[in-house]
Amino acid sequence: MKQTFTRILTVLLSACLWQAADAQTVTTNPETWATLIPSGTCTGCTITIPTGYTLNLATTGTCDGCTFTGGGTVTVSAAFNFPNNTTTFNKVTVIFNSSPGSLKDINFTNDSIAVNAALTFSSGPTEISNSRIAVNAAMKFSTANIDGDSIHLNSTISFTSSADTIQNSHVTMANSSSISALTSWFSNTVFVTSGIATISTNNLTSSGDSYYMNIGSKLQTSGVSNFASSP
Numbered sequence: 321m322k323q324t325f326t327r328i329l330t331v332l333l334s335a336c337l338w339q340a341a342d343a344q345t346v347t348t349n350p351e352t353w354a355t356l357i358p359s360g361t362c363t364g365c366t367i368t369i370p371t372g373y374t375l376n377l378a379t380t381g382t383c384d385g386c387t388f389t390g391g392g393t394v395t396v397s398a399a400f401n402f403p404n405n406t407t408t409f410n411k412v413t414v415i416f417n418s419s420p421g422s423l424k425d426i427n428f429t430n431d432s433i434a435v436n437a438a439l440t441f442s443s444g445p446t447e448i449s450n451s452r453i454a455v456n457a458a459m460k461f462s463t464a465n466i467d468g469d470s471i472h473l474n475s476t477i478s479f480t481s482s483a484d485t486i487q488n489s490h491v492t493m494a495n496s497s498s499i500s501a502l503t504s505w506f507s508n509t510v511f512v513t514s515g516i517a518t519i520s521t522n523n524l525t526s527s528g529d530s531y532y533m534n535i536g537s538k539l540q541t542s543g544v545s546n547f548a549s550s551p
Contacts, residue, residue: 342366346392350374353381353400362386364405369394369412380421388412396420396437409433416457435459435475444481455497473497473517479504493517493537513537 344356345368353376354360356367360381367383369375369392377383377400385405388394393413399421406425413432416439423439427447434454444463451469458476461484469489471477479501487507493499495515504521508528511519516536524541531539 344368345390346370346373346375350376352379353377354379357381357383383407388414402426445484473499476500493519 342364343366344362346356348355349372351369351373356375357365360379361384362382363384364386365383366387366389367375368390369388371391373390373392375388375392375394377394377396378398380399380401382401382403384401384403385407386402387408387410389408389410389412391411393415394409395415395417397417399418401421403422403424406427408427408429409431411430413434414428415434415436417436419437419439423441424443425446426441428451429447429449431451433448433451434456436456438458438460440460441462441464444461446461446464447467448464448469449467453469453471455471455473455475455477458478461477461479463481464479464484466484466486467488471489471491472494473491474494474497476498478499481502483503483505484501485505485507486509487505489509491499491509491511493511493513495517497513498518498520500518501521503523504525506524506526506529510530510532512532513534514537515534516538517534518538518540520538520540522542533539
């Protein structure tokens with residue numbers, strides 16, 4: 321009887337702990353993942369970071385299928401893991417100072433993103449919408465949909481699968497920066513290059529785009545399905 325009671329109590333406590341871990345709000349500034357989630361792992365959690373607060377992902381923890389929201393800042397400064405299920409960042413500032421251990425399905429919406437360490441997204445499509453992105457280190461996507469974003473490209477963006485879209489966006493490309501893809505669809509996007517920058521794609525569909533290419537910059541494609549740029 322005592323063993324049965326102990327098992328029931330353990331199950332109830334586990335359920336309560338799961339409920340508590342399901343939604344967390346940062347109340348210490350700055351907060352670390354190790355103190356917010358002592359177990360180091362959270363699945364399907366909603367993490368609220370209020371405006372003015374910072375959550376530091378400074379340990380090799382795991383957040384699988386989580387949502388980060390609230391207007392604050394998330395800093396990745398260790399090989400943190402985002403595996404399996406889709407993780408969403410919504411209305412936060414995300415700073416990647418280290419490359420994550422795993423980076424699978426990620427959606428960014430209404431965010432400010434600083435990429436200061438190489439990012440490789442192992443699956444997709446990665447969705448980035450209505451966000452500001454400073455790309456200071458290489459970003460490698462499987463597939464991605466970029467919509468309504470302001471991108472300052474100081475490094476490289478590459479897409480390894482087809483098809484990929486950049487639409488309703490503004491892309492400023494610094495000297496030696498590049499975009500490379502297999503099959504791309506650009507729509508209603510402004511591309512501005514400085515120095516020697518390169519856009520390279522095997523097959524390009526471009527509709528309503530504007531290209532302000534500096535002397536020495538290149539738009540390279542082996543095939544054009546449609547090209548109707550704006551004046």
